[in-house]
Amino acid sequence: MKITKFFSKSKNSEFQELNKFVTKKFSYKPKDIQLFATAFTHKSYSNSRENVESNERLEYLGDTVIDLIVAQYLFEKFPEEDEGYLTKVKSKIVNRKMLASIGGEIGLVDHLRYRTGRSIKIETIEGNALEAIIGAMYLDSNFEKTKAVFEKCIIKRYINFTVVLEQEIDFKSQLLIWGQKNKFNISFEIIDDASKENNFIYTAIVIVNENKWGQGKGTSKKEAEQQASNETMTLLGLQ
Template identity: 50%
Template structure:
């Protein structure tokens, strides 16, 4: 079997290897996988010897989804499924992945047919997914997870800024607390049923000190109201 490890490396091969190591924190074993990941169908259709990155893109999309879900599950242990789903959708959106790809300058390595009306931004996001798919096939799920968690997310994604754009006061408060290594606790101080309706009162405690209060017809809405008041008290909104 032909070994890409033992074969002489061209200047372009070495350039690609250095790129993968720098941006993904991963050293390729089967370099052909990464060449395919960067090959767009516009050029592969012109030669029987070239394979497009579409299948690797499909695989990478699924792997990224699973890794980000795992990351959020452990990062936000107090959040419910709805919140985690909303955050994940922002992290794996086409806009976010394209932004990461552009930060990595993936376009410098994509092989595609120039002179056609091809939107480069679309190619970049797809190539990023394909590269994750290549890492997965090359070394497995743990290698892909390590690359995303320790290289991609730390270097190319500003998660706090991404999440602060949400009008989700509780999430904003949690993010602020995590950045400042503070403990957040929501305590129920009132719960009553009157006129056919429930009303809940929630108070926010930061490092055991009381801050904002809020009320609502559900604990979740009361927590949002208390978080909003806390952020207001701190001058953050």
């Protein structure tokens, strides 16, 4: 195995190179460049080095920040649409496939530190690194600054809403196809019927081989099952 790395010269020049990349691609000048160095470090690299932290914690934080940014952006962009519509559109933007695609277009792989191997999927670590970068930016500044950067440099540059809104994502069908291929028994259960007490909202849960997974809500059983399927696919790492 070989080590892929962007740290090839002195530490100062390495940080300068990374600083230039982040400034150019995100229109953001880091205050604490070490945060961003960590954001570009995959666990396959950090596991082979002492005192080197992976980007997993920043990825976790960035995932939450991105989710909130996109939720607020869509809330303001589509003032007439209901919760189900907004959730559906958000799920098309905040998913591993979309983030990996954006990470690839930005060219994150050229600056990532990772250890090559059969189990490493470049598109996956690019998407994770993008989340980690947003997490680092949030810690380095604040939510409003990060939101402004994400909207300007990610949403407006890389997300075509015309295409996104035309896409029809049937999460339930995708999940059932995955189950058939892998010989998993997948079923759906409505655990809360629509009633006046719960604002006529159904709650569905996905059961995979007798184990409960994702849960979803909707004004119809179909919508609730779709949302539960979407959450299950996320939990299983399928999107």
